[in-house]
Structures are given as structure tokens and as C-alpha cells.
Amino acid sequence: MSTSTRGNAGRVVVLGSVNLDLHLQVERHPRGGETLLAADLERRFGGKGGNQAVAAAHAGATTSVVGAVGDDEPGREYRRRLGAFGVDAGALREVPGAPTGTAVICVDADGENTIVVAPGANHRVSTEDLVALDGLTERDVLLAQLELPLDVVAEGVRRAAAAGARVVLNLAPFAVLEPGVLELADPVVVNEHEAEQLRAAGAEPPSLLVTLGAAGSRWDGLEVPGQRVEHVVDTTGAGDSFCGVLAARLAAGDDRRAAVEAATTAAALTVQHEGAQPAAPGAAG
Numbered sequence: 001m002s003t004s005t006r007g008n009a010g011r012v013v014v015l016g017s018v019n020l021d022l023h024l025q026v027e028r029h030p031r032g033g034e035t036l037l038a039a040d041l042e043r044r045f046g047g048k049g050g051n052q053a054v055a056a057a058h059a060g061a062t063t064s065v066v067g068a069v070g071d072d073e074p075g076r077e078y079r080r081r082l083g084a085f086g087v088d089a090g091a092l093r094e095v096p097g098a099p100t101g102t103a104v105i106c107v108d109a110d111g112e113n114t115i116v117v118a119p120g121a122n123h124r125v126s127t128e129d130l131v132a133l134d135g136l137t138e139r140d141v142l143l144a145q146l147e148l149p150l151d152v153v154a155e156g157v158r159r160a161a162a163a164g165a166r167v168v169l170n171l172a173p174f175a176v177l178e179p180g181v182l183e184l185a186d187p188v189v190v191n192e193h194e195a196e197q198l199r200a201a202g203a204e205p206p207s208l209l210v211t212l213g214a215a216g217s218r219w220d221g222l223e224v225p226g227q228r229v230e231h232v233v234d235t236t237g238a239g240d241s242f243c244g245v246l247a248a249r250l251a252a253g254d255d256r257r258a259a260v261e262a263a264t265t266a267a268a269l270t271v272q273h274e275g276a277q278p279a280a281p282g283a284a285g
């Protein structure tokens with residue numbers, strides 16, 4: 001893991017998934033048992049971990065990613081892409097014989113999506129990979145989601161918190177974690193659906209940030225309005241941009257309001273283009 005920082009800011013270390021996204025543009029989502037034809041198929045870079053790492057780096061944070069890809073071309077392409085954004089992928093392990101994670105994403109005419117993920121190499125990340133968290137300090141932020149094995153995420157959160165680092169824990173896709181883990185995050189980040197699931201599970205994290213789509217977000221007592229977007233193209237990467245920029249700004253020393261406002265702006269920009277990540281620096285389009 002890189003030990004350099006930009007200015008006085010802490011680093012963002014993303015413990016998370018890296019996927020190849022197969023992005024299908026559909027007029028509407030299929031019903032059970034129905035076959036539909038897509039207007040278009042695009043291969044894109046995705047995975048909640050990869051998306052959040054790119055967003056954090058794009059926001060100026062010194063960023064690294066801990067996870068795994070397959071020993072295949074998508075995995076190699078992804079490593080090069082992370083490099084283009086300045087993300088340190090030294091702790092992104094290549095797993096022999098495993099495919100890089102793949103997500104099938106359907107986006108309808110209103111920009112709403114459904115996502116099904118085949119985890120592939122992401123589910124081969126183990127607690128041994130957490131050696132990459134050894135250099136964390138109280139200035140750094142660990143940013144994690146739940147597309148890796150849950151015991152690994154839980155252990156990563158415990159180690160980061162023990163080192164004094166701030167933990168931003170995005171409970172997506174929703175799952176119940178071992179007791180005591182949510183209490184270590186500041187904040188736990190959920191969308192409205194995940195907030196419902198959290199309530200149903202009887203969990204009450206002490207620091208909870210709920211994103212409310214166009215309506216903005218609520219972090220305990222702090223309410224931040226959303227930003228008006230004329231034309232929503234694709235909501236796939238909105239939550240990830242939000243989390244990545246939130247982590248970057250908290251690592252830079254912003255207070256809650258300033259960090260959430262920057263994250264809200266990033267999410268609003270993301271829904272206005274296709275795909276979960278911005279174009280790579282120097283790339284056309």
C-alpha cells in the first residue's frame with residue numbers, strides 16, 4: 001500500500017469488489033418468465049469497490065484498493081484502468097483459475113437499474129489480504145461495502161478501527177454483519193431500501209447516513225438536500241460516487257455537512273452519464 005498522502009489529507013483504502021459490468025439498455029425491466037430484447041450491450045468497469053475507489057481518487061484522495069480479480073483480460077484491463085486514475089492496485093490480488101467478478105445490469109428508459117452479480121474472484125478475498133491494512137493511521141479512512149465475504153469485511157473494519165482509522169461502511173448489498181461491527185463505522189451508509197432492511201434486522205448503528213435519492217440524505221440529525229437533475233441517464237453508480245467522494249472529503253478533514261454536500265454533487269453528476277465510473281483521464285468521451 002502506498003504510504004504517500006496528498007497534502008495533510010489522510011488516505012482512502014477501499015476494501016471491496018471489482019467487477020466487469022455487462023450493461024443492457026432496456027425500454028423497461030422484464031417481468032418474471034418474460035424475454036426482452038435490449039437496445040444495446042456495453043462492457044464497463046464496475047463493482048462497488050472499484051467504483052468507489054475511482055470516485056475517491058477522482059475527488060483528490062490518495063486511494064488504494066484491497067480485493068481480487070481473476071487471471072483474465074478483464075482483471076488486467078481493470079488494473080490498468082485503476083492505474084490511469086492514480087489508484088494504487090498493489091493489493092488487488094490476481095486469483096489463478098477464478099474469473100473476475102461480473103455484474104449484469106439492466107437500465108430502463110428512466111435510468112433505473114437492476115443488478116445481478118456473479119462474485120468470481122471477489123469471493124476469494126480472505127483475511128490474509130487484510131495485511132494491506134497494516135499501515136492505516138487515525139488520519140486514514142477505510143471504505144468498505146458488502147460484495148466481499150462478510151467475515152473478511154467485518155475483520156477489515158475491526159482492524160481499521162483498532163488502528164484508529166475512520167470506517168465508512170456502505171451496507172450494500174444489504175446483509176447482517178457480526179455483532180459489534182456497525183458500531184465501529186462513522187458512518188454506516190445505506191439507501192432507503194437498505195435502511196428498511198436494517199430496521200427490520202433490529203440494528204441501530206450509532207452513526208447512520210441514509211441516502212434518499214433525489215431528496216438528498218440524512219446523517220443522524222443533519223439533512224442535506226438533493227440536487228436537481230434534468231435528465232437522469234443511469235443511476236447505477238450514484239451510490240458509489242457518493243460513498244467514494246464522502247470518504248475522500250472526510251479523509252481531507254471536511255466536516256459532515258461539507259463532505260455530504262460534495263458527495264451529493266458527485267452523485268448528481270454520475271446519474272447524468274452512462275456507467276458507474278467517469279471516463280478515464282485522457283480517454284475520449
Ligand code: RIB
Binds near residue numbers: 051102103147
Ligand atoms: O453499485 C453499482 C455496482 O454494483 C455495479 O458497478 C456492479 O458491478 C455492482 O457491483
